[in-house]
Amino acid sequence: MxxxxxxxxxxxxxxxxxxxxxHPVTNTIMRQGVPTIINPYDLFALEQALALRDQLGGxxxxxxxxxxxxxxxxxxxxxxxxxxxxLLTDRFFAGSDTLATSFALSAAIGKINAETPVxxxxxxxxxxxxxxxQVGPGIARRMGLNQLTYVSxxxxxxxxxxxITAHRRAEGGVQVLKTKLPCLVTMLEGTNELRRGSLPxxxxxxxxxxxxxxxxxxxxxxxxxxxxxxxPTKVSKVFAPKPRSExxxxxxxxxxxxxxxxxxxxxxxVAADPALPGVIxxxxxxx
Amino acid sequence: MSETPxxxxxxxxxxxxxPEHLKAYRHVWVFIELEHGRVHxxxxxxxxxxxxxxxxxxxDVAGVVLGPAGEGTDQAVAEAFHYGADQVYLVEDPLLTxxxxxxxxxxxxxxxxxxxxxxxxxxxxxxxxxxxxxxxTTLATGLTADCTELAIDGTSRALAATRPTFGGSxxxxxxxxAARPQMAxxxxxxxxxxxxxxxxxxxxxxxxxxxxxxxxxxxxxxFIPDADTNQAQLAFADIVVAGGLGLQRPExxxxxxxxxxxxxxxxxxxxxxxxxxxxxxxxxxxxxxxTIRPRLYIAAGxxxxxxxxxxxxxxxxxxxxxxxxxxxxxxxxxxxxxxxxLEILPALTEAFRARLAVDRLAG
Ligand SMILES: Cc1cc2nc3c(=O)[nH]c(=O)nc-3n(C[C@H](O)[C@H](O)[C@H](O)COP(=O)(O)OP(=O)(O)OC[C@H]3O[C@@H](n4cnc5c(N)ncnc54)[C@H](O)[C@@H]3O)c2cc1C
Ligand SMILES: Nc1ncnc2c1ncn2[C@@H]1O[C@H](COP(=O)(O)O)[C@@H](O)[C@H]1O
Numbered sequence: 001m002x003x004x005x006x007x008x009x010x011x012x013x014x015x016x017x018x019x020x021x022x023h024p025v026t027n028t029i030m031r032q033g034v035p036t037i038i039n040p041y042d043l044f045a046l047e048q049a050l051a052l053r054d055q056l057g058g059x060x061x062x063x064x065x066x067x068x069x070x071x072x073x074x075x076x077x078x079x080x081x082x083x084x085x086x087l088l089t090d091r092f093f094a095g096s097d098t099l100a101t102s103f104a105l106s107a108a109i110g111k112i113n114a115e116t117p118v119x120x121x122x123x124x125x126x127x128x129x130x131x132x133x134q135v136g137p138g139i140a141r142r143m144g145l146n147q148l149t150y151v152s153x154x155x156x157x158x159x160x161x162x163x164i165t166a167h168r169r170a171e172g173g174v175q176v177l178k179t180k181l182p183c184l185v186t187m188l189e190g191t192n193e194l195r196r197g198s199l200p201x202x203x204x205x206x207x208x209x210x211x212x213x214x215x216x217x218x219x220x221x222x223x224x225x226x227x228x229x230x231x232p233t234k235v236s237k238v239f240a241p242k243p244r245s246e247x248x249x250x251x252x253x254x255x256x257x258x259x260x261x262x263x264x265x266x267x268x269x270v271a272a273d274p275a276l277p278g279v280i281x282x283x284x285x286x287x
Numbered sequence: 288m289s290e291t292p293x294x295x296x297x298x299x300x301x302x303x304x305x306p307e308h309l310k311a312y313r314h315v316w317v318f319i320e321l322e323h324g325r326v327h328x329x330x331x332x333x334x335x336x337x338x339x340x341x342x343x344x345x346x347d348v349a350g351v352v353l354g355p356a357g358e359g360t361d362q363a364v365a366e367a368f369h370y371g372a373d374q375v376y377l378v379e380d381p382l383l384t385x386x387x388x389x390x391x392x393x394x395x396x397x398x399x400x401x402x403x404x405x406x407x408x409x410x411x412x413x414x415x416x417x418x419x420x421x422x423x424t425t426l427a428t429g430l431t432a433d434c435t436e437l438a439i440d441g442t443s444r445a446l447a448a449t450r451p452t453f454g455g456s457x458x459x460x461x462x463x464x465a466a467r468p469q470m471a472x473x474x475x476x477x478x479x480x481x482x483x484x485x486x487x488x489x490x491x492x493x494x495x496x497x498x499x500x501x502x503x504x505x506x507x508x509x510f511i512p513d514a515d516t517n518q519a520q521l522a523f524a525d526i527v528v529a530g531g532l533g534l535q536r537p538e539x540x541x542x543x544x545x546x547x548x549x550x551x552x553x554x555x556x557x558x559x560x561x562x563x564x565x566x567x568x569x570x571x572x573x574x575x576x577x578t579i580r581p582r583l584y585i586a587a588g589x590x591x592x593x594x595x596x597x598x599x600x601x602x603x604x605x606x607x608x609x610x611x612x613x614x615x616x617x618x619x620x621x622x623x624x625x626x627x628x629l630e631i632l633p634a635l636t637e638a639f640r641a642r643l644a645v646d647r648l649a650g
Contacts (some may be wrong), residue, residue, distance in 0.1 A: 020604065099434075102424060131574075132432035133449070146504050147388045149417040164507065170386065171322060171412055176509035177387075190568065203381060210493075232429030232466040236440075238452065238459045241593055248607060248616075248623035261624055262634035265606065265643050266638025273604060277646050278550050279525050279582060280639075 004058025005159060007049045008109055009082070009122045010139070011042040011064050013073040014129045038073045043123030045187040047123050047194045050081050050159065058119075059083045061112060065093055065104050071210050079197040086112070090214040098130070102138025102223050107218040109143060112180075121145060121184045133186070140184035148177060149186045153250035157181075226260030231256065305465070312467035316339040316376075316404040319350045319367055321413055321615065322386055324359035324394050328480065331370040333473060333610065337408060337435055338371040340446070343439045347373040349404065353394050355384045364491055371482035376402065380496040382492035385507040386414050392421045392465030394496050399426060401494070405469045406446050408437075411472035419472050429463030430470040433574075435477055437598050442500075451574055451597055458593075473597075477524050477577035517592060521570065526552035527581045527602070529572055530560065531595075533588015533609065533628050537565045542632040543587065556588045560571070582638030585635075587628035591616025608632070 062077040065088040074085035121138035139145035150169040253260025320327040356379040411416040423430035430446035444468040463469040530543040535603030547554040574594040584602035607620035
């Protein structure tokens with residue numbers, strides 16, 4: 001029986017969307033030169049897995065589905081201390097929505113599980129490009145893993161008893177949940193800070209071999225469940241947001257002093273919404 | 288929606304005839320999120336939206352209420368009719384007391400398989416997103432998360448769900464053509480609250496939860512309520528004042544707070560200020576923060592990126608202050624001031640203070 005925890009962290013390589021521009025004429029995304037990063041939300045999942053390994057021993061495998069160049073992100077994750085990296089890549093995966101993505105990732109996790117039983121699968125809360133927060137629950141459901149979403153802390157985990165206790169962010173409070181391993185955890189952002197990689201880890205990551213699996217390697221026989229074919233949602237249109245029919249009416253004061261502009265602004269706002277002063281109710285407002 | 292589409296595939300545009308066995312799916316459903324005896328207001332916002340979609344399709348709206356008997360279920364059912372439901376599906380069971388993925392997924396999956404709705408909408412709350420992901424996978428159907436606009440496609444009668452994509456720099460419209468139900472989640476406050484009609488009522492269809500506690504692996508040990516209820520106040524405030532990177536230094540956040548104080552308003556910010564630690568995360572306005580729908584929104588030193596826009600453009604009236612006359616925020620603000628927020632904010636605080644003093648003397 002293996003000691004320690006066998007953990008898989010799903011990470012996605014995404015374009016650094018802060019730097020994405022839309023072509024002003026063709027309305028298409030200008031991808032060229034946009035740097036890629038590990039989905040920032042996934043870093044919290046990675047650190048949580050590494051912390052559990054520190055505590056209880058075990059292994060952390062990072063897994064991504066994406067193009068060949070997603071290898072960069074896997075190496076980066078190894079540089080932070082992950083033990084092993086798997087790249088799931090195949091032309092059949094192109095155009096996957098959440099259902100097809102969770103199908104492919106589940107197959108790969110299933111294969112890892114066949115080698116060594118997996119205790120915990122981690123995902124980030126959401127991606128910054130897909131931004132759906134649905135892939136995690138999708139994997140859990142497909143694989144029959146107990147699902148813990150929006151987890152902010154894992155105060156207890158007991159491999160022998162096969163139990164895990166987690167704090168889950170809910171509406172208006174925190175649920176303390178206890179469930180059985182194996183489970184799937186989606187980590188909440190801001191819950192930890194990813195460690196810097198040690199020098200040996202960084203060097204190891206540079207030379208490390210990245211395991212690459214295609215659909216067949218991952219044991220997927222029915223490729224119609226992958227990619228565009230396996231995605232029930234279809235994108236019918238991509239477009240840039242329209243401006244309002246009129247642009248903002250500019251307020252200019254009698255002279256250009258801030259006081260004059262502010263006085264004009266108050267007049268304009270009250271004229272547009274005469275009930276506004278009544279809405280301003282706090283006693284301190286009149287102090 | 289995990290892989291971001293570069294180009295819409297041509298075949299999606301062609302509306303395929305719906306497979307025969309899916310034609311039985313009819314009506315628009317809204318999951319009424321009931322927890323700790325209270326309904327999340329996003330459920331009523333969704334019922335308002337469902338009403339419009341159902342009227343276009345000429346079908347009914349149904350609400351789905353899951354919960355333990357006696358803990359707000361009666362009230363939730365009654366109100367679901369007030370907010371636009373034609374009928375309500377109700378599953379009452381003690382196992383539905385605290386939210387857990389398994390019993391909720393089971394209850395809703397069984398309801399869907401028995402009564403076959405064509406559209407199913409849930410709030411994109413932590414509960415709704417947990418449930419929707421599990422449900423869509425179990426039903427093997429399409430789910431479009433965090434929609435900002437919902438409509439019916441004229442040719443296919445499919446739900447055309449629009450959401451920000453690519454980190455929000457673009458919008459995309461997504462349809463589920465060959466699976467049912469078509470699922471969508473919408474964040475709180477994105478849709479407006481419908482006016483309740485207290486005279487409305489309708490039939491309640493009761494179903495049972497086919498499950499016992501022993502079937503459920505996950506146990507709730509405790510629930511720790513948030514000490515700070517500010518979180519909700521920003522989303523529901525009548526007036527909101529917010530600052531962005533144009534504030535330049537952390538101490539200038541005070542200028543936003545001062546104006547908010549005079550206006551009895553809540554204050555908030557754009558995302559970079561959270562990342563810099565100038566405000567706490569519950570103050571972020573936008574796609575990954577709070578959606579606000581105030582009567583008046585004053586945005587100072589905020590450029591108006593789409594992620595910020597989708598969370599704030601539901602305001603009745605927006606005043607933007609920015610040094611750059613070409614800032615995108617002026618594309619959706621109603622009023623604009625081209626000027627330095629560090630000067631305009633204190634001047635506005637003074638001008639409102641003066642105006643209110645005059646009103647008080649007159650009143
Ligand atoms: C996945 C994702 C999710 C996101 N979610 C959100 C979100 O929920 N909310 C959000 O806000 N952002 C979000 N963002 C970030 C968003 O893209 C923008 O980067 C952000 O909104 C910009 O903040 P800003 O307007 O404060 O800063 P900037 O874009 O830097 O704009 C500062 C503005 O201040 C003006 N200015 C400068 N000096 C002054 C002055 N003295 N007086 C007045 N004006 C001045 C400038 O002209 C400029 O327009 C998200 C991004 C991503 C990728
Ligand atoms: N292509 C992918 N490869 C690996 N993990 C992914 C992929 N897409 C999504 N995930 C994981 O699922 C989480 C939720 O993604 P999403 O549903 O797209 O918001 C992410 O934080 C990742 O951990």
